[in-house]
Amino acid sequence: MGYRVVVVGATGNVGREMLNILAERQFPVDELAVLASRKSKGTECSFGDKTVKTEDLDTFDFTGWDIALFAVGSEATQQYAPIAAKAGCVVIDNSSLYRYDPDVPLIVPECNPDDIEQYSKKNIIANPNCSTAQMVVALKPLHDRAKIKRVVVSTYQSVSGSGKDAMDELWNQTKGMYVPGQEVEPSVYPKEIAFNVIPHIDVFMDSGDTKEEWKMVAETKKIVDPAIKVTATCVRVPVFVGHAESINIEFEDHLDEDEAREILREAPGIMVVDKREDGGYITPKECVGEFATYISRIRQDSTIDNGINLWCVSDNLRKGAALNAVQIAELLGRRVLKKG
Ligand code: 2RA
Secondary structure (H helix, E strand, O other): OOEEEEEEOOOOHHHHHHHHHHHHOOOOEEEEEEEEOHHHOOOEEEEOOEEEEOEEHHHOOOOOOOEEEEOOOHHHHHHHHHHHHHOOOEEEEOOOOOOOOOOOOEOOOOOOHHHHHHHHHOOEEEOOOHHHHHHHHHHHHHHHHHOEEEEEEEEEEOHHHHOHHHHHHHHHHHHHOOOOOOOOOOOOOOOOOOOOOEOOOOOEOOOOOEHHHHHHHHHHHHHOOOOOEEEEEEEEOOOOOOEEEEEEEEEOOOOOHHHHHHHHHHOOOEEEOOOOOOOOOOOHHHHOOOOOEEEEEEEEOOOOOOEEEEEEEEOOOHHHHHHHHHHHHHHHHHHHHOOO
C-alpha cells in the first residue's frame, strides 16, 4: 500500500522535477493529484510514462491525501499550505516561508534526518534553499569528523533557480547578441546575464548581504550546527541548470586533504570527482539530471591552521529542490507514515 500524493505547482521547473523524481525513484504513489493555478488548469504533466491533468489549487480538497509537495512561491504557500496541513496532509514545502520557523523542521536527509520527528507541530516540513542543500551535504560529514568553525562560500548559480522566464532571458539575450535587431533588454535580472555574472540574488538587506546569502547562513546553522560561522557571496551566472560553489572551510581540529577526500567519498549523496589533471573535476553541465552532489578540487588551505578548499556542484532543480523534497517524503514514509 502506498501514498496519496499531491504536487502543488506542478507546471514550474521544480514541480516538474518532483514528478520526474517521484517516478524515477519509484516512490509508492497509490494516487497522484497535480495542482496549479486556475490559469494552468487542465495542463498535462508527465509522471513516468503517464500524463496527469492539473487541477485547480484554489478548490482542491486535501482531506484524505497523505503528502503534499509544495513547489510554489511563499505567497501561495502561505495561503494553501496551512489548509493542506489542517486537512491532515503532511506538507513538504520548497518555498522559504517556513524554513526559519522554530516549529517547522528544515531537513536535508543526509544531514539531520532525526529532526523530521518534529513535523507534527504544524504538519509542515521545510525544504532548504538550493544553494544551501548541496553545501550542507558536503559540510556535515566533515563537521562530524573535525568540527567546522567557519565557512566562506562563493556560489555560481544557474538561471533555472529563477524559473523558466530567466532561462528564456538567457537564451534570447545570447541569441540576440548574434542576430542583429534581436537584442533583448534585461527584464528578469537588473543587468544582462548573457556572457556576464551578476553578484545579486534575491533582495538586498540592511547588512549589505542579499537574502540569498542570509539564507545560506541561517539554514546551515539550523541544519548542521548553529555555532558554525558562515559568510556567503551568491552570484548568478549564464548557466541554464546546475549550481556550483567554491567553499573554504576552517576546522577546530586538523584535517588533511586526503582524509577529507576519503570522508567525502564515503558520505551519503556525494560523488567525488577529484583528479589534478585536465578535466579531473566536475562542471555544472555534467551534473544536470543527476542525483549526486559532486565534490572536486579538494585541497589544503595553507593560509590557515586547519583549512580545506573544495568545489561543489549539483543540479539545483534536483538535490537543490525536487530530489531533496522527495527524499524527505521517503524519510517521512520510513520513519512516520510507514506505508509503501
Ligand atoms: C535561486 N536559490 O537560485 C534561488 C531560488 N531557487 O534563484
